[in-house]
Each structure stands twice: as C-alpha cells, then as structure tokens.
Amino acid sequence: MQTLDLSAISDADIGACESIAAEAGVNLKDCYQCGKCTAGCPLAEGMDLMPREVIRYLQLGALDTVLSAKTPWICAQCVVCSSRCPQSVDICSVMRAVRQASKRAGKRPIPEADIFDDEFIANVRAHGVSNEQYLAAAYNVKSGHLLQDMGNATRMLKRKMVGVGIHNTKGRSEVAALIDRALAADAARHAETKSENVSSAHAEGGDE
Amino acid sequence: MPMRYAYFPGCSANTTGKSFTVSTNYVADKIGFELAEIPDWNCCGTSAAALTSPELEVALPARSLAISERELPGLDVVASCAGCYRSLRTSLTYARKSEGNIGHLRELINMPYEAKANVVSLLEAFSDEDVRTAIAEKVTRKLRCLKVACYYGCAMVRPADVCGDFDDEEDPQSMDELMKLIGAEPVDWAYKTECCGAAQQMAVPKQAKPMIERIFENAAANGADCIVTSCPLCMLNLDMREAEINKARVAAGKAPFDIPCYYFTELIGLALGGDVKELGIDIHFHPAEKLLLVRELDALELEEAERAAAAEEARKKAELAAKIAAKKAEKAAKEAAAKEAAAETQATQTAVQTATQDAATQATDAGEGAAE
Numbered sequence: 001m002q003t004l005d006l007s008a009i010s011d012a013d014i015g016a017c018e019s020i021a022a023e024a025g026v027n028l029k030d031c032y033q034c035g036k037c038t039a040g041c042p043l044a045e046g047m048d049l050m051p052r053e054v055i056r057y058l059q060l061g062a063l064d065t066v067l068s069a070k071t072p073w074i075c076a077q078c079v080v081c082s083s084r085c086p087q088s089v090d091i092c093s094v095m096r097a098v099r100q101a102s103k104r105a106g107k108r109p110i111p112e113a114d115i116f117d118d119e120f121i122a123n124v125r126a127h128g129v130s131n132e133q134y135l136a137a138a139y140n141v142k143s144g145h146l147l148q149d150m151g152n153a154t155r156m157l158k159r160k161m162v163g164v165g166i167h168n169t170k171g172r173s174e175v176a177a178l179i180d181r182a183l184a185a186d187a188a189r190h191a192e193t194k195s196e197n198v199s200s201a202h203a204e205g206g207d208e
Numbered sequence: 209m210p211m212r213y214a215y216f217p218g219c220s221a222n223t224t225g226k227s228f229t230v231s232t233n234y235v236a237d238k239i240g241f242e243l244a245e246i247p248d249w250n251c252c253g254t255s256a257a258a259l260t261s262p263e264l265e266v267a268l269p270a271r272s273l274a275i276s277e278r279e280l281p282g283l284d285v286v287a288s289c290a291g292c293y294r295s296l297r298t299s300l301t302y303a304r305k306s307e308g309n310i311g312h313l314r315e316l317i318n319m320p321y322e323a324k325a326n327v328v329s330l331l332e333a334f335s336d337e338d339v340r341t342a343i344a345e346k347v348t349r350k351l352r353c354l355k356v357a358c359y360y361g362c363a364m365v366r367p368a369d370v371c372g373d374f375d376d377e378e379d380p381q382s383m384d385e386l387m388k389l390i391g392a393e394p395v396d397w398a399y400k401t402e403c404c405g406a407a408q409q410m411a412v413p414k415q416a417k418p419m420i421e422r423i424f425e426n427a428a429a430n431g432a433d434c435i436v437t438s439c440p441l442c443m444l445n446l447d448m449r450e451a452e453i454n455k456a457r458v459a460a461g462k463a464p465f466d467i468p469c470y471y472f473t474e475l476i477g478l479a480l481g482g483d484v485k486e487l488g489i490d491i492h493f494h495p496a497e498k499l500l501l502v503r504e505l506d507a508l509e510l511e512e513a514e515r516a517a518a519a520e521e522a523r524k525k526a527e528l529a530a531k532i533a534a535k536k537a538e539k540a541a542k543e544a545a546a547k548e549a550a551a552e553t554q555a556t557q558t559a560v561q562t563a564t565q566d567a568a569t570q571a572t573d574a575g576e577g578a579a580e
Contacts, residue, residue, distance in 0.1 A: 023262075042402055042403050042405075042419050042422075043403075043405075043408070043415055043416065043419070045415075045418070046412070046414070046415025046416075046418075047415075073411075073412070074408070074412050074415050075408075076255075076403050076405055076406050076407075076408040076416065076419075077255045077258065077259070077406070078362040078366070078402075078403030078406070079362055079366035079367045080362065080366065080401075080402075080403065082366075082367055083366050083367060083368060083377055090367075092367070096258060096259055096262075099259055100259070100260075100261065110411070110412060112411045112412065113408070113411040113412060115411075116256070116407060116410055116411040117255075117256040117259050117260055118260075120254075120256035120407075121253075121256055121257065121260055121264070124250070124251040124253065124257075124268070128248075128250040128251065129219045129250060129251045130219040130251045131219075132219065132220065132223050132224060133223070136410070139410060148410070148413070149410070152448055152449075155448070155493060156223075156224065156448075159491040159493075160226075160491075161223050161224050161226055161491070162223050162224070167219075167222065169248055169249070169250045169251075170248045171248050171250070171271075172250075174271070174318075175250045175251075175268075175271065177318070178267055178268065178271055178316060178317055178318070179264060179267075179268070181267070181315075181316050181318070182261060182263040182264040182267040182268075182316050183260075183261055183263070183264060185263045185312075185316065186261035186262070186263045186264065189263075
C-alpha cells in the first residue's frame with residue numbers, strides 16, 4: 001500500500017468517489033475491509049490494487065489512485081466478490097463504475113480492455129450481432145497485438161467455425177439507433193452528476 | 209411443464225458455439241423439445257455493454273425480449289449461452305423492478321414491452337422434471353465410466369439477484385443431475401463456478417491465463433476425465449486454449465493435461481444415440497473422440513464383467529439353493545424313514561398287542577368254555 005496524504009484530498013474528489021459508489025448502488029460505509037472479495041478473486045494475483053483496496057481508496061476519496069488503477073480493467077466481471085461479501089457490497093458493480101469514470105477522465109490504464117469493449121460495441125452497432133472473427137481482427141489491429149490468437153484463428157477457419165461471411169440482424173439500423181440512444185442517455189446522466197458535483201464543490205469551497 | 213420456448217441463440221451459435229447449437233437441436237428433436245427462434249434478435253451486449261454503460265447493458269437485451277413478446281407471446285425465453293442468459297436476466301430484472309425502469313427501457317428500445325416472459329438457461333429448461341423424463345425415456349446408451357467435472361462458470365449462477373435461486377451459487381447441481389441421468393459419473397471438485405476469464409482472455413491474457421490452468425488442474429486432481437460446460441465462451445477458453453497451456457506446462461517441465469471438454473448437450477445427445485459428427489464433437493480443438501471410445505469400451509467391459517458377476521452370483525445362488533434343496537430332501541427322507549420306522553414299530557407293537565390280546569381272549573374264551 002502506498003502512503004496517502006489525506007490532507008491533499010479535495011472535497012470534489014470525495015464527492016466524485018461517492019458518485020462512483022452511487023452509480024454502482026453501493027454505500028461505501030458498508031465495507032469493513034474484511035478482504036473476502038480479494039480472497040475469492042480469481043484475478044487478484046495480476047492486479048495492482050486488491051479489490052478490497054479499491055473500496056478502501058474510494059472510502060478515503062483517493063480519486064486519482066482509483067481512476068489510475070489497473071484492477072477494474074483486469075476484473076473479468078465474474079461477480080464472485082459481490083456474491084461472497086458479508087456486507088452485500090456489490091464490488092463487481094463498483095469495478096464497472098470505476099472503469100467508466102476512468103474512461104471519462106481519459107485514463108484507461110489498460111487500453112486493450114477498453115479497445116476490446118469499444119470494438120465489440122462498434123461491431124454490434126454495425127451488424128446488430130457480434131461477428132467474432134471481425135471483432136478479433138479489429139481488436140488485433142487497434143491494440144497493436146497483430147499476431148494474438150492468429151494460430152487459433154486458423155484452427156477456427158479449419159473447423160468452419162468462422163468464415164468471411166458477415167452475419168447481420170435485419171433490424172441493425174434499429175440496433176444502432178438503440179445504442180446511440182442508450183449512450184446519449186448515459187452521457188446526459190453523467191453531465192448532470194458532474195454539474196451537481198461541481199456546484200456542491202464550489203459551495204463547499206466558498207466557505208473557506 | 210414447458211417443452212416449448214422462445215429461443216435466443218446468441219452470436220456464437222453459428223460460429224464458435226456451433227457444436228452447442230447442433231447438439232442442442234439434436235437433443236431437442238429427439239425429445240420433442242421445441243425451440244422457436246426469436247425473429248431478428250440482436251446481440252445481448254454481454255460484459256462489453258455492461259462495462260460501457262448501464263443503459264446499454266439493459267437496453268440491448270430488451271429489444272430481443274420485446275420482439276419475443278410480440279412475435280412469440282406466452283413463451284418463456286431460453287438462452288443457451290451463459291453470457292446471453294445473464295444479460296437477458298439483468299435486463300429483465302431491471303425491467304421488473306419498477307414502472308419507471310420499464311418505461312425508461314421502452315424509450316431506449318423504442319418499442320412496446322411489458323417484461324411478461326421469463327428468461328431461463330438451457331440448463332434450467334432441461335432440468336425440468338418433464339424434460340428429464342423425456343430424456344430418460346430416450347436414452348439408448350448410458351455413458352458409464354465417464355468421469356465428468358461439471359463446469360457451470362460464473363454467469364449461470366451469479367449474481368443471485370439476477371440469476372435467481374434455480375441453482376446454488378457455490379455448488380450447483382443441475383448439470384451433475386443431468387449427467388447422472390445419462391449414466392456419467394460427476395466428480396466432486398472445487399472449480400464448478402470459477403471464472404474462465406471470459407473476454408479477458410483476449411484483453412489481458414497474461415493475467416487471465418492462469419485461471420484456465422487452475423480449472424484444468426482442479427478437474428484433473430479430482431479424477432475427472434473431462435470437463436462439461438454449459439457456455440460457448442467457457443468452452444472456447446478451455447478447449448481452444450488447452451493446447452497453449454500445455455505448451456507452457458511442458459516448457460516448464462510439467463505434465464500436459466489431456467482433458468477434453470464437452471457441452472452437456474453433446475453428452476446427452478450421445479446417450480440418445482447420436483454420433484460424434486452430428487453432435488459436433490469432431491470439431492473440438494482438444495481431441496475429444498478418443499476418450500469417448502475408451503470409455504465406451506470400458507462401459508462395455510464393465511457391463512460384461514457385471515453380467516459375468518451376475519451370472520456367477522446367480523450360479524452361486526442356484527448352487528446354494530440346490531444344496532439347500534438336497535439338504536431339505538435328505539432331511540425329509542430321513543424324517544420319512546424315521547416316521548416309517550416309527551410306524552413300523554408302532555405296527556409291530558400293535559400287532560404284538562393285538563396278538564397278545566387275541567391270545568388272551570382266546571384263552572379266556574377257552575377257560576370260559578371249559579368252565580361251561
């Protein structure tokens with residue numbers, strides 16, 4: 001664990017951490033740091049912050065530490081942490097909310113994870129369904145891991161699991177419009193939260 | 209109980225999950241289980257949508273559910289892929305939580321939607337008593353001697369508030385029960401619901417690879433011949449990546465795994481008389497046919513041994529019964545002889561008595577005569 005200068009933490013940071021928790025439907029005070037989430041996490045050994053620590057830093061308002069952490073981007077969303085938490089803290093949702101906040105802040109410490117999701121959604125936006133072979137190809141190009149799983153791609157082709165044909169949903173324009181509406185609703189909600197946070201931070205700042 | 213569902217195949221149904229689809233259709237045909245494909249369904253969005261935005265997470269599955277409600281009214285929806293199942297259930301749970309939620313969903317998908325139909329996994333649909341009975345009636349070959357590690361993965365059982373209480377979060381049993389139904393032997397193991405890494409096997413392979421290795425390790429340590437899955441992504445991560453894991457193990461001086469993976473529908477299909485080709489078992493990455501042949505032979509030999517043992521048992525019983533019968537006959541004969549002897553003695557005694565009496569009577573008569 002790093003040393004944390006608590007006096008350097010601003011009210012805005014604390015507010016932003018609380019917003020992240022609220023987005024996940026979690027009350028940070030519920031967590032008493034037992035570490036059961038970390039104990040059960042199948043990816044903990046590859047993480048920079050343990051799942052328990054992510055919650056701890058959020059409790060402390062250490063926004064930058066949390067938004068720069070690789071952990072939420074390594075998380076596979078298997079939900080074992082949330083399912084075993086004795087306090088019913090939905091840690092898995094917190095990981096999603098941190099990841100989204102990190103992306104909005106322009107951080108994305110593991111670009112590959114972000115590229116994968118963006119390419120996945122772009123694929124669905126274009127075709128209504130996910131075409132795995134094109135998703136994998138687009139991912140390799142954008143992430144720069146050109147040769148990743150290429151041997152497996154050949155094995156898939158040989159088994160006629162994938163081909164060059166693209167599957168499309170008839171209503172793919174409907175799906176594209178749906179994705180745009182959902183993302184617009186998401187953006188609108190965050191614009192609102194942000195302006196609330198900014199105004200409350202200003203109000204608190206004005207007292208000094 | 210339902211034998212007819214609206215079917216959400218998912219994006220992998222015709223590609224990496226091909227064997228799941230063909231084996232599902234094979235079993236469904238055999239037992240009269242009807243799958244009506246939802247017309248013009250779209251991708252459920254899976255974890256990519258959930259990680260992108262909560263609105264997208266619930267809206268993408270809702271479109272397919274709304275179409276199903278309109279085109280296949282009254283039918284519950286079945287999803288075979290665990291990822292699709294969890295996404296559809298997440299959207300449904302959200303929709304059913306409040307009027308506000310479902311109203312918001314209708315705006316996002318721009319369609320009427322009432323969230324009437326339930327969503328179940330194929331595993332849940334097959335665990336219904338009527339379906340189990342239909343399967344049991346059609347079994348032509350029990351998959352005896354095949355030790356299976358039933359692997360449910362995470363999305364079939366977690367989170368509980370989304371997946372419901374159909375099965376246990378830590379130690380689910382539905383697939384184990386189906387395997388027992390077709391004669392296979394489920395092993396007790398610890399990684400039933402451990403995550404396979406899902407899409408992270410692509411995005412962060414260095415961190416995620418050990419997850420797969422541990423699943424194979426635990427299955428092997430508990431004596432499993434193979435892993436049985438209920439999700440095309442789990443299947444792909446295990447079956448396709450076993451080779452690369454083995455390569456790394458051999459390089460590190462460890463023994464490679466030889467654990468084929470199957471869809472539970474493939475094994476049910478085999479028990480119903482299907483062959484490896486029509487079930488898609490021939491296109492697995494890790495060779496999956498030899499184990500089945502080895503275990504088929506084992507099962508035949510076991511059957512033969514059991515028959516011989518039963519015959520021997522019957523022979524022993526017959527022998528004992530014969531001995532008992534002989535003994536009984538002997539006993540009866542002895543008893544009869546004894547009885548006869550007794551009767552003879554009795555007869556002799558009676559004869560003697562009679563003779564004595566006769567003599568006495570005669571003597572008395574003679575005496576009386578003389579007196580007269």
